[in-house]
Every structure is written in structure tokens, then in C-alpha cells.
Amino acid sequence: MRIAQLFTFFCFSFFLITSCNYQKQNDSNDKDKEEKEEESKTEKVSVQDVERGIRENIMAKTKEGNGFFKFSNDTTDFNLKLVRVHTEYLSVLGPNEFFACVDLATESGDVYDVDFFLKGSKNDMKVTRTDLHKLNGKPYYTWKQNKDKTWVTVPVEKASNKLMGVIEGQDNFSFTYEASLPEIADNAEIWIPVAQSDEFQTIEILSIETPGKHKMISDPDFDNSILYMNLDPSHSGKKISINYQVNRLEKGPYEEDSVPEKYLKANKLLPIGDRFKLIADEAIEKKTASTPLTKARALYDHVIEEVRYAKQGTYGTGDADYACDSKSGNCTEFHSLFISLARSADIPARFAVGAAIPSSRDEGGVNGYHCWAEFYAEGKWWPVDISEADKYTALATYYFGHHPANRIEFSRGRDIKPEIMPQSGSINFLAYPVLEIKGEPVRVDTKFTFKRDNLNI
Known part of the structure; x- marks a missing residue:
């Protein structure tokens, strides 16, 4: 009897333990199921x-x-x-x-x-x-x-953006463009850009000093003003100086009575299509850009990301192929690559050159020429300065659609064909003087200086 009772108790206890474990397992399974169902309700968002x-x-x-x-x-x-x-x-x-x-x-x-x-x-x-x-x-x-x-x-x-090279609103300054002629052993010719007034700069020519007679000519494509002179050995070592008074306004997108389609064609150093179209299409697709404005920003960002500012190799010619291959250059390479990419994406784009006036001081020398670009979208020309945006990343947004007031523009365009043509052919771009001696290009030492009118800053 005693053995039978113990056996019955053991069986009942085993049943209770087994039942509890089974219930716990079911509870655990139900909890896991509920958690999985809850997780499935919460979508993973990228x-x-x-x-x-x-x-x-x-x-x-x-x-x-x-x-x-x-x-x-x-x-x-x-x-x-x-x-x-x-x-x-x-x-x-x-x-x-x-x-x-x-x-x-x-x-x-x-x-x-x-x-x-x-x-x-x-x-x-x-x-x-x-x-x-x-x-x-x-x-x-x-x-x-x-x-x-x-x-x-x-x-x-x-x-203020002044510490990063930008003067907003307007800027007033005098500016001197001085060219020192080298030794001239034969007859020679020289072409020098002359700044003109437009919607954003008022130019007063205070004086033009030359060692002989000069005349003003133009070019039919871009209507630049150009000082032209015939030179001879007696002009060796002499100077040509143009003195300006400049009132410059900060530049934003603007309307202009022009034909944007003419800025879709290739230039000698600004090819379009082929690899430039492939690069442009890839950059645009990467940014999911669908309008001319968003496409231009995608190309602007691409140039900043891909090109580094470096004065090495054959920089300074504005050769888009060189910029694409070397991924380096100065302002000419940055903007030449942008223009080739933009035109390849059916966005009209154009080139201009002048000088950037220092914002951190009020007089002295200017470190050479500076160039920039504009593209056409939304019925307006949008100024960009990609090399400056690369130097000052905090101003990358500013330089997409703006040029500061502290600059002067000399000329526009590439492959410039003056009324009197150089024997070497069209001018790549006109910033420094173009001097030819017996038809051969010769370098000219050039110096820029300025003095600011502080009352207008």
C-alpha cells in the first residue's frame, strides 16, 4: 500500500512539473511570436x-x-x-x-x-x-x-563673410593694370583687355598711358573692349598702364537679352560630349537631379569633390581635358571642367575673367587674375565661383549663385577673335596681355594694384 501511494504521488508530481514546463514554453513561444509580430510592424527605414x-x-x-x-x-x-x-x-x-x-x-x-x-x-x-x-x-x-x-x-x-574674401553689397576702389614690355627686337603687336561698365560694375577710365599710339578694338562674339598697339624696338622696357575707378555690385542671378544656346557649343579647350557627357550624366543621376538648376548644382558639387586647387603641371590654360585627367589646376581648370560638363548636359555656360580684390586690406597688390563662370537656368544667368568654393567650403552655397562685390571683370568668352587677329589665331581667354613678336607669343610681366574707398564698404 505504501509503495502504491508513493508511486501515485511521483506520477502526479511529474505531471505537474511537465505541465508547468510546457506552459512556460508556450508562454515563451507566444512572447517571441508577439515580439516578432511587433518587429514586423516597425519597418526599417534607410x-x-x-x-x-x-x-x-x-x-x-x-x-x-x-x-x-x-x-x-x-x-x-x-x-x-x-x-x-x-x-x-x-x-x-x-x-x-x-x-x-x-x-x-x-x-x-x-x-x-x-x-x-x-x-x-x-x-x-x-x-x-x-x-x-x-x-x-x-x-x-x-x-x-x-x-x-x-x-x-x-x-x-x-x-560676416569678409574674412573669407567676400564683400557683400558693393565695393569702391581704384585699380591699376600695368604691363612691362620685354626686349623687342622686331615689329610686334599687343592686345590688352579693357574693363567695361555693365549692370554690376561701373567703370571710369582715369587714364591710359602707353609709349606710343594705341587704338581700341572689339571682338564680334563677346563685344570685349581691347587695347591694341603696334610696337617696335624703341618700346623695349616701356610700360603700358590703365587706371580705373570702379564701383562694383555684388552679383546674383540676372536676366539678360542674349542667346543662351550659343553657349552650348564646344571651344578648343572646352570639349563637349563623349566622356564629359558620361561624367555629367553620372553626377546628375547620383544627385537625383531633374531640373537645370539641380543638375547644375550636381555638376558644381562634382567639380569641388573631384578637382583640387594646385598650381602644378600645365595648369592655367583652362583645358577641360587636363582638368579631367589631372583632377587639379587653378580657377581656369575648375571652371573649364564645369563648363564642358554643363554644356554636355544641355545647360548653357560661359566663362569670364578679371581680378579678385582682397577684402582683408584696403590697398596694395592683387595676386594675378581670377576667373569664374555662369550657367543659364530658370530664365537667368547664375554666377558661380567653384575654385573659391573649394578653398572656403563654408561658402560653397554662397558661390553657387553669387559673385562678391570685390572684383573687377576684364573680359568674357573663350577663343576670342578680335577685329585685328593675332597671327597665332584666336585668343584662348584675355586676362594678361597677348604680345606677339614676329608672330610668336611672348610673355609680358603684369602687375595689378588697388586702393579702396573705405567710405563705401
């Missing part, structure tokens, strides 16, 4: 999804605004066009919360860096907050992380 989401929101709002992304704050109503999405700043902040930073431009060419906060799912994001972060590269606020790991905005006092 930064590519965030990029698609912000683009869809901007496109939808642009369509509603008849071609403009309309935005308002307490003081201003904005009509904006997409320039680019900052893919490097796209973020997933948490479950169903996202961040995007976008450049949007006004009709006048001011570029706002706008912060967007979004909520929703992978395929359905909605903008919940929009903040103007920067204007032409200058911040209204910066981000600061609190001790609890949350992020807040901190106002930034109005900064």
Missing part, C-alpha cells in the same frame, strides 16, 4: 527612404505652388526652387521620425538651407516642422546637444 520622402514632399508642394515651393514665416513669404538635397545630413531620428536638410533658392538667387523634420512610415512621410537654417551659407542658428541627449537650436550672431 536614409535613401528619407531622401525619397523629402523629395516627394517638396515636389508635391511645388506642384501645388505652380512651380514654386511656397513657405512662410512670421515676416516673409518665400517662393523657392529646389537646388539640392544634402544627402550627407539625412537622418532617421527614431521610430517614424526623420530629418532632412535641403537647399532652396529664391527667384533672386538667394539660397536658403532649410531643415525639415518629418514623421510617418517608410512610404508615407509628412513634414511636421520647417526651419530656415542658413542664408547663402551663413547660419541663423547652430545645433547643440543637451545632457539628456536631446538636440536644441542655438542662435548665431550675424556673421
Whole structure:
């Protein structure tokens, strides 16, 4: 009897233990199942999804605004066009919360860096907050992380770009262009660019000093003003000096009565098509660019990323092939590559050259010529300065659509054909004097100096 009771107790205990373990296993399985079901409900969102989401929101709002992304704050109503999405700043902040930073431009060419906060799912994001972060590269606020790991905005006092070479608004200065003639053993000819007034610079020629008679000529393609002289051995060692008074305005996108299509053709050192079209198409596709403005920004960024500023090799000729191969050069290579890429993408683009006036001092020498470019989009010419944007990355947004007031423009165009042609053919670009002795090009020492009128800064 005793053995039978013990056996019965053992069986009952085994049954209870087995039942408990079975129930625990079932509970555990149910919990795992619930967690997996919950995980399946939470979609994994990538930064590519965030990029698609912000683009869809901007496109939808642009369509509603008849071609403009309309935005308002307490003081201003904005009509904006997409320039680019900052893919490097796209973020997933948490479950169903996202961040995007976008450049949007006004009709006048001011570029706002706008912060967007979004909520929703992978395929359905909605903008919940929009903040103007920067204007032409200058911040209204910066981000600061609190001790609890949350992020807040901190106002930034109005900064000046002057320390980075930029004078905004206007600049007034006198400017002297001086050329020292070398030894001349035979008859010679010289061509020197002469600055002209336009919408952005008022030029007063104070004096022209030459060792003999000169005359002013032009070229039919770009209407540049050119000083031309016949020289002989008696002019050896003499100087040619042009003295200007300049009032220069900061330059933004502008309308012009011109034929943009003429700036889609190739030049001698600015080829189009072939590898330039392949590179342009790849850069544009990489940035998901679909309008002339966003395509131009994609090409602008590509040149900054690919080319480094270096005065080595055969730099300074503005040869787009050299820039593409060496991935280096000075301002001529930066802008020549951009122009070849832009034209290959059916975006009219053109070249100009002059001198950049120092912003950090009010008189003295100027370190040689400087060149820049413009492209055509949205019915306007947009100025760009890619080599300066490469030097000062904080101003990359500013230099896409602006040229500062502290510069003077000498001439425009490539393959310039003056009314009186050099024997060596068309002029690649006209910054320094072109001197030919018996038809052979000869270097001319050239010096630029300036003095600023401080009352107008």
C-alpha cells in the first residue's frame, strides 16, 4: 500500500512539473511570436527612404505652388526652387521620425538651407516642422546637444563673410593694370583687355598711358573692349598702364537679352560630349537631379569633390581635358571642367575673367587674375565661383549663385577673335596681355594694384 501511494504521488508530481514546463514554453513561444509580430510592424527605414520622402514632399508642394515651393514665416513669404538635397545630413531620428536638410533658392538667387523634420512610415512621410537654417551659407542658428541627449537650436550672431574674401553689397576702389614690355627686337603687336561698365560694375577710365599710339578694338562674339598697339624696338622696357575707378555690385542671378544656346557649343579647350557627357550624366543621376538648376548644382558639387586647387603641371590654360585627367589646376581648370560638363548636359555656360580684390586690406597688390563662370537656368544667368568654393567650403552655397562685390571683370568668352587677329589665331581667354613678336607669343610681366574707398564698404 505504501509503495502504491508513493508511486501515485511521483506520477502526479511529474505531471505537474511537465505541465508547468510546457506552459512556460508556450508562454515563451507566444512572447517571441508577439515580439516578432511587433518587429514586423516597425519597418526599417534607410536614409535613401528619407531622401525619397523629402523629395516627394517638396515636389508635391511645388506642384501645388505652380512651380514654386511656397513657405512662410512670421515676416516673409518665400517662393523657392529646389537646388539640392544634402544627402550627407539625412537622418532617421527614431521610430517614424526623420530629418532632412535641403537647399532652396529664391527667384533672386538667394539660397536658403532649410531643415525639415518629418514623421510617418517608410512610404508615407509628412513634414511636421520647417526651419530656415542658413542664408547663402551663413547660419541663423547652430545645433547643440543637451545632457539628456536631446538636440536644441542655438542662435548665431550675424556673421560676416569678409574674412573669407567676400564683400557683400558693393565695393569702391581704384585699380591699376600695368604691363612691362620685354626686349623687342622686331615689329610686334599687343592686345590688352579693357574693363567695361555693365549692370554690376561701373567703370571710369582715369587714364591710359602707353609709349606710343594705341587704338581700341572689339571682338564680334563677346563685344570685349581691347587695347591694341603696334610696337617696335624703341618700346623695349616701356610700360603700358590703365587706371580705373570702379564701383562694383555684388552679383546674383540676372536676366539678360542674349542667346543662351550659343553657349552650348564646344571651344578648343572646352570639349563637349563623349566622356564629359558620361561624367555629367553620372553626377546628375547620383544627385537625383531633374531640373537645370539641380543638375547644375550636381555638376558644381562634382567639380569641388573631384578637382583640387594646385598650381602644378600645365595648369592655367583652362583645358577641360587636363582638368579631367589631372583632377587639379587653378580657377581656369575648375571652371573649364564645369563648363564642358554643363554644356554636355544641355545647360548653357560661359566663362569670364578679371581680378579678385582682397577684402582683408584696403590697398596694395592683387595676386594675378581670377576667373569664374555662369550657367543659364530658370530664365537667368547664375554666377558661380567653384575654385573659391573649394578653398572656403563654408561658402560653397554662397558661390553657387553669387559673385562678391570685390572684383573687377576684364573680359568674357573663350577663343576670342578680335577685329585685328593675332597671327597665332584666336585668343584662348584675355586676362594678361597677348604680345606677339614676329608672330610668336611672348610673355609680358603684369602687375595689378588697388586702393579702396573705405567710405563705401
